[in-house]
Structure formats: structure tokens, C-alpha cells
Amino acid sequence: MNLEIKQSILMEYLNYVIRGISNKNMIPVLNCIKFELKEEGLYLLSTDNDIAIKAFIDKKEIEKINSYGEILVSGRYIYEIVKKLPNEIIKIEEVIDNKIIIETNKSSTNLNCNIPNEFPILDLSDSKNPIQMDKTMLKNVIRQTAFASSNQESNPILTGINFKCSGKVMEISATDSYRVSKKDIILKEEVKEAINIVIPTKNLNELIKLINEEEEEINIHIFNNKVIFKFDNIIFMSRLINGSFPNLPALIPTEFLLTIEVDFKEFYDALDRASLFTNEEDKNTINLVTKDNEIQISSNIPEIGNVEEIIEAVKNNDENIKIAFSSKYMMDAVKALECERIILMFSGEIKPIVIKNVDDNNLLELIVPIRTV
Amino acid sequence: MNLEIKQSILMEYLNYVIRGISNKNMIPVLNCIKFELKEEGLYLLSTDNDIAIKAFIDKKEIEKINSYGEILVSGRYIYEIVKKLPNEIIKIEEVIDNKIIIETNKSSTNLNCNIPNEFPILDLSDSKNPIQMDKTMLKNVIRQTAFASSNQESNPILTGINFKCSGKVMEISATDSYRVSKKDIILKEEVKEAINIVIPTKNLNELIKLINEEEEEINIHIFNNKVIFKFDNIIFMSRLINGSFPNLPALIPTEFLLTIEVDFKEFYDALDRASLFTNEEDKNTINLVTKDNEIQISSNIPEIGNVEEIIEAVKNNDENIKIAFSSKYMMDAVKALECERIILMFSGEIKPIVIKNVDDNNLLELIVPIRTV
Numbered sequence: 001m002n003l004e005i006k007q008s009i010l011m012e013y014l015n016y017v018i019r020g021i022s023n024k025n026m027i028p029v030l031n032c033i034k035f036e037l038k039e040e041g042l043y044l045l046s047t048d049n050d051i052a053i054k055a056f057i058d059k060k061e062i063e064k065i066n067s068y069g070e071i072l073v074s075g076r077y078i079y080e081i082v083k084k085l086p087n088e089i090i091k092i093e094e095v096i097d098n099k100i101i102i103e104t105n106k107s108s109t110n111l112n113c114n115i116p117n118e119f120p121i122l123d124l125s126d127s128k129n130p131i132q133m134d135k136t137m138l139k140n141v142i143r144q145t146a147f148a149s150s151n152q153e154s155n156p157i158l159t160g161i162n163f164k165c166s167g168k169v170m171e172i173s174a175t176d177s178y179r180v181s182k183k184d185i186i187l188k189e190e191v192k193e194a195i196n197i198v199i200p201t202k203n204l205n206e207l208i209k210l211i212n213e214e215e216e217e218i219n220i221h222i223f224n225n226k227v228i229f230k231f232d233n234i235i236f237m238s239r240l241i242n243g244s245f246p247n248l249p250a251l252i253p254t255e256f257l258l259t260i261e262v263d264f265k266e267f268y269d270a271l272d273r274a275s276l277f278t279n280e281e282d283k284n285t286i287n288l289v290t291k292d293n294e295i296q297i298s299s300n301i302p303e304i305g306n307v308e309e310i311i312e313a314v315k316n317n318d319e320n321i322k323i324a325f326s327s328k329y330m331m332d333a334v335k336a337l338e339c340e341r342i343i344l345m346f347s348g349e350i351k352p353i354v355i356k357n358v359d360d361n362n363l364l365e366l367i368v369p370i371r372t373v
Numbered sequence: 374m375n376l377e378i379k380q381s382i383l384m385e386y387l388n389y390v391i392r393g394i395s396n397k398n399m400i401p402v403l404n405c406i407k408f409e410l411k412e413e414g415l416y417l418l419s420t421d422n423d424i425a426i427k428a429f430i431d432k433k434e435i436e437k438i439n440s441y442g443e444i445l446v447s448g449r450y451i452y453e454i455v456k457k458l459p460n461e462i463i464k465i466e467e468v469i470d471n472k473i474i475i476e477t478n479k480s481s482t483n484l485n486c487n488i489p490n491e492f493p494i495l496d497l498s499d500s501k502n503p504i505q506m507d508k509t510m511l512k513n514v515i516r517q518t519a520f521a522s523s524n525q526e527s528n529p530i531l532t533g534i535n536f537k538c539s540g541k542v543m544e545i546s547a548t549d550s551y552r553v554s555k556k557d558i559i560l561k562e563e564v565k566e567a568i569n570i571v572i573p574t575k576n577l578n579e580l581i582k583l584i585n586e587e588e589e590e591i592n593i594h595i596f597n598n599k600v601i602f603k604f605d606n607i608i609f610m611s612r613l614i615n616g617s618f619p620n621l622p623a624l625i626p627t628e629f630l631l632t633i634e635v636d637f638k639e640f641y642d643a644l645d646r647a648s649l650f651t652n653e654e655d656k657n658t659i660n661l662v663t664k665d666n667e668i669q670i671s672s673n674i675p676e677i678g679n680v681e682e683i684i685e686a687v688k689n690n691d692e693n694i695k696i697a698f699s700s701k702y703m704m705d706a707v708k709a710l711e712c713e714r715i716i717l718m719f720s721g722e723i724k725p726i727v728i729k730n731v732d733d734n735n736l737l738e739l740i741v742p743i744r745t746v
Contacts, residue, residue, distance in 0.1 A: 084646045107646060111678035273457045273480060304450060305484035
């Protein structure tokens with residue numbers, strides 16, 4: 001392998017594949033990036049056995065290809081070396097003894113390599129019926145649901161986001177069993193086969209770092225044990241989590257005793273201040289009481305002090321409620337909604353609270369209240 | 374105590390005094406901010422027994438003073454509460470049972486207080502002959518020397534910066550015994566009494582965070598065991614370190630075998646790349662060899678690879694040198710100089726290297742080389 005390429009171009013693509021490398025990996029080849037230089041251009045490939053990332057640099061973007069070939073090189077080192085070089089033409093040349101030389105005018109680096117065929121063989125080919133989705137839509141839906149996932153490995157299925165679809169409506173949801181975040185999106189075309197998969201949340205959080213804000217499509221290829229996202233010149237693969245995801249619609253109340261409309265910012269800021277007088281040992285408990293045209297939010301830590309907040313509210317009937325919940329969970333849920341006005345829906349003091357954007361029925365947040373004495 | 378004040382104004386000054394509080398302090402009153410409301414305005418005061426910070430808010434900046442008095446309140450809580458409030462008028466009122474109420478239109482917080490007279494008594498009055506210095510000058514000189522201080526408490530005197538002066542020239546220097554950073558500044562007036570004090574570097578690093586970039590003077594009041602900086606509406610006190618600081622001028626070579634002039638950016642970037650192939654167990658060693666009109670910088674980690682950098686250089690004679698040093702120490706020194714061109718001055722392979730800005734003789738960097746086989 002022997003090529004000449006602009007530093008800025010190589011760096012752009014190294015920035016993608018470096019995310020496929022885990023620093024904690026004990027298997028040396030999994031800390032490597034595989035370079036494959038072919039007639040059509042340069043492929044960069046990384047995997048930690050949980051995700052895989054492949055980026056393609058078209059030959060038109062490469063200054064000079066002197067000879068084809070493949071190398072397997074320490075991801076961290078090649079990344080840091082290229083990053084620290086000026087934006088000039090870099091020559092990368094494979095030499096004998098499994099080494100490469102990275103050269104510019106005045107700088108010359110020798111880097112030892114691994115043997116390319118030690119790298120895992122990954123099948124990144126297309127599925128028969130990929131799903132098309134808008135990039136920004138996918139990015140938003142992951143952001144709006146990921147936080148509700150569990151990070152407890154004891155129940156692996158809850159550490160992922162569920163993508164479920166038959167027909168044109170895709171339900172995307174996450175839960176840690178104390179809260180739910182669920183979004184419905186409308187696909188452009190009906191899916192051919194029903195879908196019900198769970199993708200690890202941490203992998204999706206990596207995926208969204210690779211997706212830019214441009215108005216383009218992403219293709220999602222679903223298989224039995226993996227999912228592949230294709231966009232721009234990038235392929236992102238993630239394993240799936242086996243098991244059955246909780247049937248959330250059955251758990252979400254549909255009839256409500258009382259609904260209350262409040263201003264998003266007023267409510268969020270009041271929660272933020274009330275959260276100061278909560279602590280984790282006490283499940284970050286804050287109290288909410290409704291009155292005529294307002295709600296009162298309060299919290300206290302006896303040794304330190306207490307806070308009381310009043311917020312204007314529009315109620316749908318004369319009922320009143322007194323309920324307690326985690327300030328952290330409520331703030332996460334409200335933040336995910338980010339809108340002008342939100343609606344809080346109550347079914348009773350020990351029943352889940354549903355929270356929605358007044359103007360958008362597609363995103364639903366649910367949190368389980370805390371029983372207090 | 375009972376006053377009404379704009380959130381943004383109180384916040385501005387809380388931002389100063391919060392830095393005087395150590396989160397690790399086991400003595401509760403040292404985690405507190407003391408509010409003293411007097412006829413002339415509001416004083417805020419904090420101390421961790423190592424530094425003390427006092428800020429003054431003039432009565433003109435206060436909306437309403439209803440009654441004078443003093444309170445001692447948890448620094449962290451008052452800071453977070455005020456920070457999270459909207460920019461409205463806040464009412465702070467002392468109530469019975471050693472409590473305060475912090476109130477806006479819709480938010481009301483009760484905070485338990487400590488007893489004000491438990492707070493240490495601090496003498497922050499002026500010295501007879503304060504030194505005047507430009508704020509920006511002081512800020513720069515601290516930034517240019519602080520990094521060379523030691524962080525090893527085993528030799529306390531080296532954890533501070535030495536300020537030494539008789540006449541009009543003040544020498545400011547720091548060393549960890551492997552390197553020196555030393556700056557000479559010219560005062561506007563001769564000092565009345567010779568000065569030779571050592572101020573803890575970590576305290577000076579806190580001080581510069583409080584100093585804005587405006588072209589104003591700072592007054593430095595030096596006492597036997599403390600130093601007080603007065604600027605804007607702020608008083609900053611630090612203890613001094615007892616002991617005698619090394620006599621650095623005696624250690625700095627004055628005759629050189631060879632001096633070399635190089636471009637700042639080229640040299641720094643080459644060091645940065647070479648630093649990749651060094652590690653701490655090996656003292657971050659990199660090698661420098663001079664040739665006709667260039668210097669070569671190189672480093673290597675046998676298992677991983679090696680790098681070689683060529684930099685154009687202007688030598689003052691035909692001598693050549695081969696020397697090794699810590700990439701980290703050299704990069705810190707070069708960064709402190711930040712200029713167009715720098716000059717490297719060599720007295721021999723095992724003698725200290727002196728580094729200066731070609732255009733400014735007042736800042737001197739010195740690093741001890743590493744002996745290699």
C-alpha cells in the first residue's frame with residue numbers, strides 16, 4: 001500500500017472510524033484501524049466486536065495512489081500522528097517488516113503494524129428491504145428516547161432502544177422500568193416485514209455523533225442479529241440485544257383523572273431549583289400539589305432548608321392531586337419534550353404520570369411516582 | 374439583614390467569593406459565605422484558611438436595604454439557588470431561628486444558616502507601602518511561571534512562586550528543580566523595602582481567575598505571613614510559604630557553547646509530534662541533534678515506532694550538540710514564551726538548556742537535560 005493524501009481529508013474520515021475502537025480492548029487487533037486501498041479508493045475500518053464502522057474515501061479525493069494493499073495499524077497512533085501534522089500532503093507507504101512510513105516534507109514517522117488478516121471478517125452487505133429515514137429525524141428520536149434506557153447490565157434488554165414497526169408507523173421507545181420515553185414516527189413507505197428489534201443505547205449514542213445535520217436519507221438494514229446504518233460514505237453496524245422488550249402500550253394509562261397545562265420553561269426552571277433540596281438517597285423526591293389555577297412544587301432537606309415554587313397552570317377540571325416524583329426523572333422527561341407548553345396527565349397518586357408536548361402527540365414521556373407517607 | 378438586589382448583580386459577586394470555598398473542608402463555617410450588610414453596601418466574604426476573598430457591592434447597586442446585619446450561609450447552596458433564579462429582584466431576609474428566606478415573585482427558599490461569629494476574624498487592612506502593578510502584567514507573569522512550580526508537597530517552598538525585588542526590577546520565578554521559569558518586570562516606582570516572598574502557586578492560579586482583562590492597576594500589600602491583592606471591588610488574601618527559595622541566578626548558565634534560533638510554531642509542532650513516541654516511565658525523553666542549518670528531533674518506543682523531525686535553524690557558530698530532554702518540559706517552556714522566533718542556548722550535553730524569545734530578554738526558561746547512554 002502506498003498513497004498520498006491531504007491531511008484534512010484523511011483526518012475527516014479517521015474522525016469517524018476512531019469511534020469504533022475501544023480503548024479498553026485487550027485484543028490488540030481491535031485497537032487497530034484497517035486500511036484497504038483498492039482501485040475505487042481507500043476503505044477505513046474499525047470494530048470493537050460490538051459496533052463496526054467503515055468509511056470510504058473516493059479515489060477522486062486521494063492525491064496519488066502508488067500501489068494497492070491493506071494494512072492494520074494502531075488506531076490511536078495513526079489518529080494522533082495525522083492530527084498533529086499540518087494540512088499538507090501526507091505520504092503513507094508500507095515498507096518491509098510490517099511497517100508503515102508516514103511522511104510529509106519535514107516529518108517522518110515509522111509505525112509498526114499488525115497482520116491484516118488477523119482482523120475480524122465483517123459482513124456489511126445490504127439487506128433486501130432497507131428502511132429509509134431522514135437523518136435528522138433519526139438523530140432526534142435517539143436523543144429523545146436514549147436517556148430513559150437503563151444502564152444496569154443486570155437486565156440487558158432495558159439497556160437498548162426498541163424499534164417496532166408494522167405498516168407505516170414506527171414506535172421507538174426506551175424504559176428503565178421507572179420511566180418510559182416513546183416516540184412514533186411515520187415512515188415514507190410501509191415496511192415489507194414486521195420489525196421488532198432492540199439496539200444497544202450506547203451504540204446509538206455513538207451513531208448520532210457520526211451523523212451530520214444535512215437533509216439527507218439514512219438507510220437502515222435490519223438482520224437477525226445486527227443492524228447496519230448506511231449514510232454519506234459511512235457504514236455503521238451494531239449488534240442487537242436478544243430478548244423481548246416490555247409491551248409498553250399496555251402499561252401507559254389512557255384515562256386521566258386530571259390534566260394540567262403549564263409553560264415549559266417556568267416548569268423546568270422550578271424543577272431545577274427544587275432539585276437543589278433533594279438527594280439521591282431519598283430518590284430525589286420533590287412534591288407537586290395542584291390548586292385552583294396553579295401548581296406548587298416543593299422539596300426539602302431538613303438540615304439545610306426547603307424551597308417552594310408556584311407555577312400558573314390550566315386545569316381541565318376541578319379535581320386536585322398531591323403527588324411525588326424524582327426531580328431528575330421529571331427534568332429528563334421535560335427536557336426531551338422541549339417545547340412551548342407541556343401537558344401533565346394524572347391518573348392517581350400512585351399511577352404513572354404522562355407528560356406530552358401540547359402541540360405534538362407523537363412523543364410521550366411517562367414517569368412512575370414515588371410513594372410518600 | 375434584609376435587602377432586595379438584582380439577581381445578575383448578586384451573582385457577579387458570588388462568582389468571586391465562591392472560589393474562596395474549598396469543597397473538601399471539614400470545618401462547616403469554612404464552607405460558608407459571610408454576608409455583611411452595612412450602610413455603605415454589602416460585603417461578601419469567604420475563606421478556606423489558605424486564601425480569603427472579600428467582595429463589595431456598593432449600596433448604589435442594591436435595590437433596597439431594609440435592615441443591616443450579618444449572616445453566615447452555605448456557599449454552595451446560596452450560589453446554586455441564586456444561579457438558578459431568573460434575573461429579577463431577589464429579596465433576602467433573615468428570619469428567626471438563624472434562617473434566611475430567598476424570595477422572588479414565585480419562588481421561595483428557606484436556608485438554614487450558621488452563627489456569624491463562628492467565622493474566622495480576618496485582617497484585610499492595607500500595608501504601609503503597597504506595590505502597584507498592571508493587572509494584565511500580573512496575570513501574564515503568573516501564567517508564564519506557574520507551570521514550572523512543583524506540585525510535590527515534600528518540598529513546600531517549590532510549590533510557590535518567588536517574588537523578589539529591590540529597586541525597580543521585580544524578579545518572578547518558579548522551579549521544580551528540573552526546570553526554571555523566570556520573568557523580570559519593571560515597576561513604576563522603586564520599592565521602599567526589599568521584597569523576597571513565596572506565594573503558593575495554586576492560590577495565584579485562583580487569583581488570576583478573578584482578574585478581568587481591563588487596563589487597571591492592582592495593589593499588592595505584603596506582610597510577614599500574608600499578601601493581599603486589591604483590585605476593583607475585590608480583596609484577595611493568600612498566606613505565604615516560609616523558607617528560602619533557591620538562588621536561581623547562580624544556577625543559570627551565562628556563557629554558551631552554541632545558540633540556535635528556530636521558528637516557534639515549527640519547533641513546537643515538531644515537539645508535539647515527537648512527544649507521541651515518549652512515555653512517562655522514560656521521562657518523556659526526546660533527542661535533539663544539530664546539523665549545518667537544521668536541527669533534528671527524534672523519539673522512539675521500540676514496540677510501536679519512531680519519529681524524526683527536521684527544523685530549519687540559524688546557528689551562531691560551527692559547534693554541534695547532541696542532547697536529550699523531556700518533551701513535556703520543553704513544550705511547557707516553549708508554550709510560555711509564545712512568540713515568533715525562539716532561541717535555544719546550550720552550554721554542553723549535561724548542562725541546563727536556556728530558552729528565550731528572540732525579541733524579549735525578560736522571560737527566561739531553563740530545563741535540565743536527560744543523560745542518555
